[in-house]
Amino acid sequence: METLKILGERLQQLRKEQGLKQKDMAEILDVTLRHYQRMEQGNVNIPTLTLCALADRFGVTTDYLLGRSEDRGGPPAP
DSSP: OHHHHHHHHHHHHHHHHHHHHHHHHOOOOOOOOHHHHHHHTSSSSOOOOHHHHHHHHOOOOHHTTTSSOOOSSSSSSO
C-alpha cells in the first residue's frame, strides 16, 4: 500500500531531523522497537490515535504524514 510506504518514509525523515533514534520513538509511542521499525518500513497500519500523536510530536498534519499534502502545517513541534 503506497500510503503506508509514504508514512514510513516521512516518519523516518522527521525522526532523523530531530536527531531521534528508532528506539526513542518506540519509547515515546510505548511500542516495541520492532513494531516501530515496521512502521517506518511501511509494513504495519497504525491506529488513528497513534497517527495523531505522531503528528503532534513532529508538529505536522496527519495529511502530511499520510502523503495527502506536501504542506507540513500543524502546530510547532515540542
